Amino acid sequence: MSQHLAIYAIVTPLLAAVLVPIVSIWRKNWAMPMTGLVLTVSLVFSTLLVPQVRASGYLSYHLGSWEPPFGIELRVDFLGVFMMVLISAICLIVAVYSRKYIAPDTAKDGKTFFFYAEEMQEEKRPVYYSLLLLICAAMLGFVATGDIFNMFVFFELMAICSYALVAIPGTRLPIRAAIKYMLMAVPAAMLALLAISLLYSVTGSLNMADLAGLAGSSDYSRVITISYVLLIVGFAVKAAVFPLHIWLPDAHSKAPSPVSALLSGLIVKMGIVGIIRVTYSVYGSHFPSPLSWVTSVLMWAAAVAIIYGAIMAIRQNDLKLMIAYSTIMNLGYITLGFGLADVTALVGGVYQIMGHGVAKACLFLCAGSIISRSGYQKIEDLKGAYRKMPLTCIAFALASLSVVGIPPTAGFIGKWYLVTGSLNSGYPFLGALVLAGSIMAAVYCFRVVYYMFFLPPSGESWQNVSGEAPPSMAGATLVLAIASMALGIASSWILPPLRDAMGVLLAGG
Amino acid sequence: MKKAVTLIFIGGLAAALLYTVALLPPMGDADNPTNRHIVPRYHERGEEEAGTGNLVAAVILNYRGYDTMVEVTIFSAALAGIFAVLGTVRKRINRSYIDRAGVRFSFISGTTVLLLMPLIIVFSAYTILYGTDLPGGGFQGGAAIGAGVMISSVAYGFHRAQRRLSHHVRIILESTAISAFFVVGTVGVIGGAAFLTYMLPALTPGSQSVLRTVMLLVLQFGIGIKVGIICTSILFALMMEEDTSDVEHAS
Amino acid sequence: MLQTLNVVLLVLLIVTALTACLHRNLLVAVLMLSVFSLVMGLVWVMLRAPDLALAEVVAVGVVTTVFFVVTIFRTQRREG
């Protein structure tokens, strides 16, 4: 039975996604408990996979019992199972948070008002949960698959769900953000499909492990290089690598906050995971060394992204926009870890995927609590927020520590490994840049924290806010905040297997 | 300015792509990597292994059935996305759009559709039933059903079509394909093989192939019904709008 | 003979694609897109892909075109 865990972790949310709207015809309140239950099942299954993967290096599952190059193979290595646990955990927390966010209690004293309460009509709620389950299944399938066309199909499922989730409020700005997002992402997906077709036309295979062997010995080496570039561009749009990031600030700041948390915490990371997978599992054997010119282009783009994201984040006055620009900066860190093509830096990048995913999801959820409770979106309106919403503010502060990279947090571990990695591979300048980025992150994060905790509310503001967010929302943010601390403290358990896995990956396995 | 930059960019892209194309192996050559690697097995053993004479159906339903499962999910994700954008209920189809489209619910169009519908239904059912051995399959047949429902709702009016196929009925029918894939896959797992295996090792050879035929038909019909329903639902969702009898809409 | 037919169809593809992209009347553009996919269906029949030709003509040539037409009737017919 245990070998079927991976496929059922993916298929169960897919099935539940179509069942949730049916059930909620008769039982309107069952949508969220069902979603939560199914995501818990996925989380448990993914967690149970971890010891199996650690024991054997990777897990291969042949769908339809066809041996690999003929059928589709699930190939879960340590990076895959690591991402699966992260994805299902964050999706579960976001689902729990969404319950009160999209269906707020009616105000008793007239003091609470919810920002999105009007936009998320009752009829859209089952659709929302359905899309949440689909996007979770898509991400799980994306990281678990060992077939490049199957990867593209899951990528498109993820993309369609994310366009829809951005547009779900149905008001002016989210619709425009979603259109902008689609206008960049759909051509990028087509470039990726074109790259896969080119690759298929010169190798004749779609299985990644098989392709790795064929691409290394192919007669059409220039075609393979071009297809690699096209594929990287396709994924880089999704990953918002620097010049292709234009869609990100709008989409992330105009979407409902739980969706922003998902987008920022997980979906943009899928682009980078895709880049890492195709680079090392497919094209690794084609290039003489992992450090090709493509990775160095990505490295310099990442360096620009760090500075650009930090400067733009400091300049913002809108809370969610600031967090969105901070995401661009942190994606720069992760891309840098990939671009340096050094084991230590890659470990740092992957750890940063997790640390930043948890912390950024927490920041967006906190912003969502604050906005839905008070209606304030500007940073200067947050003065004195601590007096009314202590738990949310504490969670925000803890997550900020991780984004900045203060020692006991997960963000610190990631950045530490990035600095070490850039020194190892002979780019001390980039190491300095990482540190400078941390300082700039401290400027924009601690400004908000300072406003929240140490300044009195100005004038009449915060008078009408009745108090802390509902327990499920505050609890979800606190769990994420504590997780971002705990993952830093528990890094000694996660890092050794991660290091081994990255070593194997870089060696072309 | 924007035009010039775009032209340069597209020109560069076109040059790069044409250059790539010139490097590719000649089209249709039997020695191409695509014709040497995986495909010979599909050609030689596809019919007996996968149980379908149509090898495209063999790849879609059998060798790469998992892709198809995700693909039909994408279709329902798109429908969910459209509901998320446009809303689902408490909306009516505004007659003025149909009037503007110049469609009259006349006797002639009604009769034509009445005569056409059986043909479309027979065509779709045939396409789905024999999709495993002849060109066609669940997707094509389903899209044909969808087109048929579209025509009949144009002829008889969207109000009537919508009453017959209410939102709830459509949502329930929409789940057929994924449920079919889940059930068929789980039967494979219970039978001791991997997910989406149709030839169960636990059975005798005769019942194996009977079960496989049944499973393939279940999948084909699941996909067909689902695709047809989703095409119809998307059309209804695009046609519907809030009842704006008291608010003059900007034109 | 088939080679000539192929070239003619390819030219037709480019012409219909260009018309679909350039024509100011959106309805004409969408109908050109439909013609484009019908021609594409023919080309695919010549490439021995009957399944795909059927899918392309039904799904893109008819169903998607209907979606386009409905959207255009609900929005605006002319570009600009």
Added chain:
Amino acid sequence: MWSMLADNINYAVAMILFCIGFYTVIIRSNLIKKIIGLMIMQVSVFFFLVSVGYLDEGVAPIVIPGAAPSPMVNPLPQAMILTAIVIAVSTTALFLSLALKFYEHHGTVDMDRVKEEKR
């Protein structure tokens, strides 16, 4: 190089169509036009992939019982495209619904018109 292009004329036309579609997506400000461009891009990639699967003097990949075995074209790209067509139709339908909502808000489907207004 030109003789290679003549051999692979289908591929070349697919790439040209791809660029026509891409150009329309970038340069036209009308959303419906952009969606038409996207559709052309998508179909052109499918065209490329069908051509990759072609085999000279091959027959359609359908086994007819009792017939003499003859070389068949490649069924794998065809199956991939059938999957991709569904993706293309879904994407287009979702984008059209977004365009519709955009029109409901702004009274136009022209993106540039709206940019002139203040947010």
